[in-house]
Amino acid sequence: MIAETGHYALVLALGLALIQSIVPLLGARWRDPALMTVARSTALAQLVFVLISFAALVTLHVISDFSVANVFENSHSLKPLIYKITGVWGNHEGSMLLWVSILALFGGLVAAFGSNLPLSLRTHVLSVQAWVAAAFYLFILTTSNPFLRIPNPPVEGRDLNPVLQDIGLAIHPPMLYLGYVGFSISFSFAVAALIEGRIDAAWARWVRPWTLVAWIFLTLGIAMGSYWAYYELGWGGWWFWDPVENASLMPWLAGTALLHSALVMEKRNALKVWTILLSIVTFSLSLLGTFLVRSGVLTSVHAFATDPTRGVFILLILCVFIGGSLMLFAVRASVLKQGGLFAPISREGALVLNNLFLTTACATVLVGTLYPLALEVLTGGKISVGPPFFNLTFAPLFVPLMIAVPFGPMLAWKRGDLLGAAQRLLAAGVAALSALAVAWAFARGGSSLAPLGIALGIFVVAGAMTDLVERVGLFRMPPVVAMRRARGLPRSAWGTAFAHAGLGVALIGIVCETTWNTEYIGTMKPGDAVPVAGYQLTLEDLLQQQGPNYRELVAPFIVNVDGRRLTTLMPSKRSFTTRGGMSTTEAALLTRGASQLYISLGDSTADGGITARIYYKPLVLLIWFGPVLMAFGGLLSLSDRRLRVGAPRPAKALRGLQAAE
Amino acid sequence: MDDPDQAREESVRMTRKQRRLTMIGSALAVLGFAAGLVLYGFSSSIKFFSTPSMTAEQHIAPGQRFRLGGLVQPGSLNCGHPITFAVADGSAKLTVSYAGILPDLFREGQGVVAEGALEATGIFQADSILAKHDENYMPKDVAETLKKQGHWMGGAMPVDNAGATTCEARKVKQ
Numbered sequence: 001m002i003a004e005t006g007h008y009a010l011v012l013a014l015g016l017a018l019i020q021s022i023v024p025l026l027g028a029r030w031r032d033p034a035l036m037t038v039a040r041s042t043a044l045a046q047l048v049f050v051l052i053s054f055a056a057l058v059t060l061h062v063i064s065d066f067s068v069a070n071v072f073e074n075s076h077s078l079k080p081l082i083y084k085i086t087g088v089w090g091n092h093e094g095s096m097l098l099w100v101s102i103l104a105l106f107g108g109l110v111a112a113f114g115s116n117l118p119l120s121l122r123t124h125v126l127s128v129q130a131w132v133a134a135a136f137y138l139f140i141l142t143t144s145n146p147f148l149r150i151p152n153p154p155v156e157g158r159d160l161n162p163v164l165q166d167i168g169l170a171i172h173p174p175m176l177y178l179g180y181v182g183f184s185i186s187f188s189f190a191v192a193a194l195i196e197g198r199i200d201a202a203w204a205r206w207v208r209p210w211t212l213v214a215w216i217f218l219t220l221g222i223a224m225g226s227y228w229a230y231y232e233l234g235w236g237g238w239w240f241w242d243p244v245e246n247a248s249l250m251p252w253l254a255g256t257a258l259l260h261s262a263l264v265m266e267k268r269n270a271l272k273v274w275t276i277l278l279s280i281v282t283f284s285l286s287l288l289g290t291f292l293v294r295s296g297v298l299t300s301v302h303a304f305a306t307d308p309t310r311g312v313f314i315l316l317i318l319c320v321f322i323g324g325s326l327m328l329f330a331v332r333a334s335v336l337k338q339g340g341l342f343a344p345i346s347r348e349g350a351l352v353l354n355n356l357f358l359t360t361a362c363a364t365v366l367v368g369t370l371y372p373l374a375l376e377v378l379t380g381g382k383i384s385v386g387p388p389f390f391n392l393t394f395a396p397l398f399v400p401l402m403i404a405v406p407f408g409p410m411l412a413w414k415r416g417d418l419l420g421a422a423q424r425l426l427a428a429g430v431a432a433l434s435a436l437a438v439a440w441a442f443a444r445g446g447s448s449l450a451p452l453g454i455a456l457g458i459f460v461v462a463g464a465m466t467d468l469v470e471r472v473g474l475f476r477m478p479p480v481v482a483m484r485r486a487r488g489l490p491r492s493a494w495g496t497a498f499a500h501a502g503l504g505v506a507l508i509g510i511v512c513e514t515t516w517n518t519e520y521i522g523t524m525k526p527g528d529a530v531p532v533a534g535y536q537l538t539l540e541d542l543l544q545q546q547g548p549n550y551r552e553l554v555a556p557f558i559v560n561v562d563g564r565r566l567t568t569l570m571p572s573k574r575s576f577t578t579r580g581g582m583s584t585t586e587a588a589l590l591t592r593g594a595s596q597l598y599i600s601l602g603d604s605t606a607d608g609g610i611t612a613r614i615y616y617k618p619l620v621l622l623i624w625f626g627p628v629l630m631a632f633g634g635l636l637s638l639s640d641r642r643l644r645v646g647a648p649r650p651a652k653a654l655r656g657l658q659a660a661e
Numbered sequence: 662m663d664d665p666d667q668a669r670e671e672s673v674r675m676t677r678k679q680r681r682l683t684m685i686g687s688a689l690a691v692l693g694f695a696a697g698l699v700l701y702g703f704s705s706s707i708k709f710f711s712t713p714s715m716t717a718e719q720h721i722a723p724g725q726r727f728r729l730g731g732l733v734q735p736g737s738l739n740c741g742h743p744i745t746f747a748v749a750d751g752s753a754k755l756t757v758s759y760a761g762i763l764p765d766l767f768r769e770g771q772g773v774v775a776e777g778a779l780e781a782t783g784i785f786q787a788d789s790i791l792a793k794h795d796e797n798y799m800p801k802d803v804a805e806t807l808k809k810q811g812h813w814m815g816g817a818m819p820v821d822n823a824g825a826t827t828c829e830a831r832k833v834k835q
Contacts, residue, residue, distance in 0.1 A: 341680070342680075343680065344680055344683040344684065344687075352684060353687070356687065356688055356691050357691060360691050360692060360695045361695075363695065364695050364698065364699050367699055368699070368702070371703070383707045383709055383710065384707070384709075384710060384728055385703075385707055388702075388705075389702040389703065389707065390702075392698060392701070392702045392705070393695065393698040393699055393702045396694070396698055397691075397694075397695060397698070521761060521762060523742075602762030602763070603740070603762065603763060605740070606740065611762050613762060
């Protein structure tokens with residue numbers, strides 16, 4: 001019954017989405033407010049039914065109802081409860097259901113909190129949102145139904161892929177999807193603006209917080225995914241330039257650009273057409289990411305070669321939405337009036353530069369990700385575009401961007417003073433140069449570019465702090481006044497500083513980890529000791545243990561530093577009885593400040609030893625602390641009064657608020 | 662303040678055409694730079710994929726890096742230091758030597774992709790072995806090549822020494 005209820009609720013949601021995609025538009029055309037407000041009720045009802053459907057699938061997984069194919073294939077009655085729940089989205093069907101649930105959630109939020117939007121804009125936005133939703137409901141119902149029953153229910157399930165049995169699965173996909181799908185709102189707003197042929201400051205004021213919300217989740221989602229890969233996959237890498245990772249990085253780059261161009265539009269009424277285009281591109285890249293990951297075109301031969309229906313269906317959705325919106329853009333963009341003049345050297349100019357570099361970097365990632373596919377389709381030739389390509393193209397584009405980052409907030413709107421900004425950044429420059437000198441003096445080994453990378457990171461962090469110091473008037477004013485000014489400073493200014501500093505922090509982490517990482521790989525027997533980066537590691541024993549649905553080999557390592565015993569690390573290798581003896585490596589981590597000691601186990605050897613990989617990764621945590629700072633900056637910016645108030649205000653009040661910046 | 666303001670307005674208006682030119686110019690410069698990087702990246706860092714039989718046909722020079730794909734020949738795994746095993750694609754095989762730790766999913770009869778270069782002795786010296794975290798995974802290139810050559814068996818090769826297809830299993834057996 002539960003499965004049928006879930007299935008039926010999903011069908012009802014599709015019906016509601018179809019109504020929502022047609023009726024309100026007709027209402028807008030006929031100027032009938034009654035028909036237009038239908039969108040609001042259907043969006044909320046849609047949310048309710050999708051949630052019922054999602055709750056049904058969760059329940060089926062929790063009670064281990066193996067008469068449902070999805071549960072049979074991905075669950076096991078012995079699996080811990082948390083993994084029964086997270087296993088819901090650890091597979092194709094369930095993750096698509098999560099996708100549409102989040103889409104419905106965003107639609108519902110616009111419906112619930114959009115009462116201060118102009119009726120016509122809200123109507124159009126919700127209708128466009130419903131087009132996307134209807135397409136994906138149809139996709140799930142026809143090709144990926146999670147509620148399919150099995151005629152002769154087996155007594156036990158096949159269990160979830162062991163690599164996915166981790167707390168990372170509970171957090172990473174929902175975060176990532178909140179980001180991906182969140183950009184659907186800015187997409188819907190953009191398409192609505194194109195349909196209406198009208199766009200104003202209220203539009204930007206609405207789009208920016210939604211974009212910011214999506215961006216915060218996407219930032220955290222990517223960082224979380226990276227950390228998960230780092231500790232779970234067992235070889236200590238945190239970014240592989242894998243197509244699946246690129247699929248999430250591209251919307252992030254485009255979304256970051258969108259965030260900044262929407263700022264120009266909101267404040268200065270300029271870059272309208274560009275902002276619209278970026279909104280479309282960002283969500284298109286999210287759809288592309290969904291296609292790349294979900295159609296299986298990249299990772300596995302099975303999905304695309306043996307069952308092309310899913311891939312072709314998503315490809316169709318992709319073509320219709322990207323093609324359709326870009327076509328609409330081509331036809332209607334000229335209707336939108338351009339406004340807001342500015343000199344090349346100005347805050348706007350800096351933000352344009354930011355957009356230029358971000359979108360170009362995004363384009364190179366796109367080329368590198370899709371070129372092998374295109375080549376194979378066209379010529380049948382097979383190539384692999386690996387990390388060297390991305391490092392080579394991405395880094396040279398990000399370096400100038402990062403040099404420019406501290407300058408941006410220092411420049412005035414409309415027309416800025418580059419020399420003045422440079423003078424104010426003198427302290428940051430000095431800090432960067434001292435970091436360079438220190439890094440050069442103390443660095444042993446590694447690329448000679450690494451100290452420059454550190455210096456750039458320090459420059460970005462110090463530049464972000466300089467901006468705050470300047471605005472608050474610290475060192476210039478009495479501390480009391482500075483404190484008062486700090487409190488009065490708009491939260492978005494704090495947000496900018498945190499987000500920019502996060503970028504620098506992440507860079508420092510990346511440079512340190514890649515350059516000064518110490519690695520030991522070798523066979524050890526109980527009693528053996530190795531020194532790694534000043535730590536003495538002794539393998540104490542090798543123990544067999546039994547877990548709920550696996551057996552594991554645990555290797556306790558005693559960690560000593562300067563003859564003092566710090567702790568015992570317990571890396572293990574798990575062998576899952578349910579999946580044909582598939583094994584996973586559980587790395588053990590010791591965090592010291594922002595650095596980590598990392599042990600993972602390899603194969604046991606014939607003479608009773610075990611291969612161990614031991615890494616010392618200096619400042620590695622900064623890689624993820626940076627994005628967390630960025631997301632925190634985003635959150636601060638989101639809580640800014642200007643965005644919290646949200647509703648279009650009389651021009652006078654607005655100017656008063658803007659002047660603070 | 663009125664005078665500089667005036668001048669500012671003036672200068673903004675004056676540079677309208679220049680402003681557009683500056684923006685288009687810098688956009689083209691960045692795009693051109695990126696295009697150059699992409700082309701250079703493609704020419705210098707793309708790795709070609711090859712199977713043992715393709716490697717034999719094309720006479721790939723020792724030292725040139727490429728990705729070797731195929732199935733791990735059952736019975737060929739030698740868990741010494743370095744680890745050696747043979748990669749086969751039905752018509753040819755190539756011995757691979759690897760000094761690191763094999764991925765969890767590595768086993769005889771399964772698909773594998775190794776990255777590295779040929780040595781003068783004809784042994785493929787791998788510096789990384791790729792395996793994805795999915796037990797159904799067969800490197801796409803391998804599967805397609807095998808299908809083309811008619812050796813596709815819908816997953817893995819049949820293995821006779823049942824179970825002991827990894828160094829781990831080998832050890833347990835002993």
